[in-house]
Amino acid sequence: MKILGIDLGGSRVKLAIVDAGRVQEMTIFPISHDIPMRAVLETVEAQARRMAGISGCRGIGFAYPGIVDMQNRRVLCINDKYTDAAETDFARWAKERFGLELILINDAAAALCGEMAYGAGRGADSAALLMVGTGVGTAVWSEGRLLTGKHGSMGILGGHIAIAHEQPRRCTCGNAGCLEAYAGTWALPGLAREHPGFERSVLQKAERIDYRTLAEGVEAGDAVCKDVFHSVCRALCVGAANLVHAYDPELLILSGGASRIGALRTAIQEHVDRYAWTPGGRVRVTAAENPEASVALGLSSLFEKR
Numbered sequence: 001m002k003i004l005g006i007d008l009g010g011s012r013v014k015l016a017i018v019d020a021g022r023v024q025e026m027t028i029f030p031i032s033h034d035i036p037m038r039a040v041l042e043t044v045e046a047q048a049r050r051m052a053g054i055s056g057c058r059g060i061g062f063a064y065p066g067i068v069d070m071q072n073r074r075v076l077c078i079n080d081k082y083t084d085a086a087e088t089d090f091a092r093w094a095k096e097r098f099g100l101e102l103i104l105i106n107d108a109a110a111a112l113c114g115e116m117a118y119g120a121g122r123g124a125d126s127a128a129l130l131m132v133g134t135g136v137g138t139a140v141w142s143e144g145r146l147l148t149g150k151h152g153s154m155g156i157l158g159g160h161i162a163i164a165h166e167q168p169r170r171c172t173c174g175n176a177g178c179l180e181a182y183a184g185t186w187a188l189p190g191l192a193r194e195h196p197g198f199e200r201s202v203l204q205k206a207e208r209i210d211y212r213t214l215a216e217g218v219e220a221g222d223a224v225c226k227d228v229f230h231s232v233c234r235a236l237c238v239g240a241a242n243l244v245h246a247y248d249p250e251l252l253i254l255s256g257g258a259s260r261i262g263a264l265r266t267a268i269q270e271h272v273d274r275y276a277w278t279p280g281g282r283v284r285v286t287a288a289e290n291p292e293a294s295v296a297l298g299l300s301s302l303f304e305k306r
């Protein structure tokens, strides 16, 4: 079944035409998270209509970076993004503009569904996903199904589990000390600028400070990049062990752009092996084969299962 997958992130949108777990077409464009949802949907519609495969689609999957009521297809919590998202009737938009049914789901949850159906989680019965993008998203699969909880937030708030309480860094959610405030891409420029050596670092001249520039700096031997990367890595290790303790998965899947950094996966595996309580056996840390496509594949899997 061919569908349009919409993966709305904190800084860009990925549109994909997917058919039974195969991405046929993908288009990516930047978006500002401080514009209203109706402006986002207008841009999404215009871009989707340019895609060759749009005419044969039989559904729309929409992955949103926040807490979502899947049953009623509503956004419950916006966390300072896309201000009118909670008032937006996504299902009506899909029906009116494209004549198609819509599934709405949290983005990390969609990514995990994709990995379980077609990617790194195939064959596993339980897994936790750690998706490092603009923020840090998580999701959990247990006893063969996605956890959702009473209000749709079960397993997805791992990025907002606090990992520090002494002089904690402020988070976008209003709390402080959250994993995301130490490892989300949005936090990297602040972490870099606070380093006393920042003025002498390659990051000082970088157009963007993100995981890619950080990894390149580490490769080039930049001392600030090494320190910041070490600190971010530690934060993700602590967050990963917290997920293992909370949900007892057999597999921990890394996704998002940062999952391409091999040193990150290795560090997390070593930390989990050493510090996490895993009485049932070793928790394997793995990375999404194609992190750009995890969400689109997940949206496809939800339609395939209906």
Ligand SMILES: [Zn+2]
Binding pocket: 159, 160, 171, 172, 173, 174, 175, 176, 178, 180
């Ligand atoms: Zn937070």
